[in-house]
Amino acid sequence: MSHSTVPRSRAEAKTPRIPRKPGSKKASAAKGGTDGGAGDGGSAGRSRNDGRLSLRIRFRRDRTLILMCLPAVLLLLVFNYIPILGNIVAFEDYDPYLSDNGFVAMLESPWVGFENFQQIFQDSAFWHAVQNTFVLFTLQLVLFFPIPVLLALLINSVVRPRVRAVAQAIMYLPHFFSWVLVVTVFQQVFGGAGIIAQTLRQHGHSGGFDLMTDPAVFKYLVTAQMVWKDAGWGIIVFLAALAAVPNDLYEAAAMDGAGRWRRMWHITLPALRPVIALLLVLRVGDALTVGFEQLLLQREAVGPGASDVLDTYVWWNGIRNQDFSYAAAAGLIKGLVGLTLVLVANKVAHLMGEQGVYKK
Secondary structure, X not given: OOOOOOOOOHHHHHOOOOOOOOOOHHHHHHHHHHOOOOOOOOHHHHHHHHOOOOHHHHHHHHHHHHHHHHXXXXXXXXXXXXXXXXXXXXXXXXXXXXXXXHHHHHHHOOEOOOHHHHHHHOOHHHHHHHHHHHHHHHHHHHHHOHHHHHHHHHHHOOOOHHHHHHHHHHHHHHHHOOHHHHHHHHHHHHOOOOHHHHHHHHOOOOOOOOHHXXXXXXXXXXXXXXXXXXXXXXXXXXXXXXXXXXXXXXXXXXXXXXXXXXXXXXXXXXXHHHHHHHHHHHHXXXXXXXXXXXXXXXXXXXXXXXHOOHHHHHHHHHHHOOOHHHHHHHHHHHHHHHHHHHHHHHHHHHHOOOOOOOOO
């Protein structure tokens, strides 16, 4: 027996059904009912549907995080951004004795324009300090920067967690030493009365051995001090990046027949590449700061010709000679060059497909 369909009424047949728009109130209410009440018609629901939240709602949501970050923001503002206003003394003949208030003295000092900058560019000691700065930066970039990466790969290859933790602690410990202690340790080893010199004299070596006062090897000695002190600090960053690499990739590569070097080349190093690019950009931006305290402690031993860099040059002219305007001009030049290096290095990172310090 066949089943007959029930005919619709004449009014229903003549009136076409109009599809309901997704943005209508009933559709929004229905959607809100299924999504947990997001479409109740309130401002919060509409903002959430639009993908935008008002400032009041965002502040109520993130007020705990804002309060946690507020002390750090205040410290950054007081010690990093407000002192930028003091760069105005680079364009003045600043005399701090004009007033008991340093800010008032800065306003009352005579304006000299770019006279301080002209004197800097005509000073041969300034260009010698620039040369020493870039030589030390190049050595540290070539000899110091790859060492934390290699040590991180070496520690990460250790199977036993206890051995790995002990090795990392030993390498990380010198980071907490002050530069006074680091220079003292190197003096006890490589100095004229150090262990190596005493051992050579005991075995009949008549010539003197003292690397701490040799200007020819001073730049390599400074780089070795930085490696011993701060290589362990860089290991932590790279080990954190290696911990984010899933083990499934290594297991799949091993199943495909890839050896240890293949897995390191195709899995480990690509995982470290974004971190390496970021730290390299930051390192290039810090190129003109190659260790003020470290070099100042050894300035008398090797002489200013081998140890003077931009930081020590600014300190010697600004603090020792009390030529504050001249030192401020030199520091301002250093800051502008450092900013330029950061922008150029970050652009290179973008061309290599990495994010760098900031996105495009």
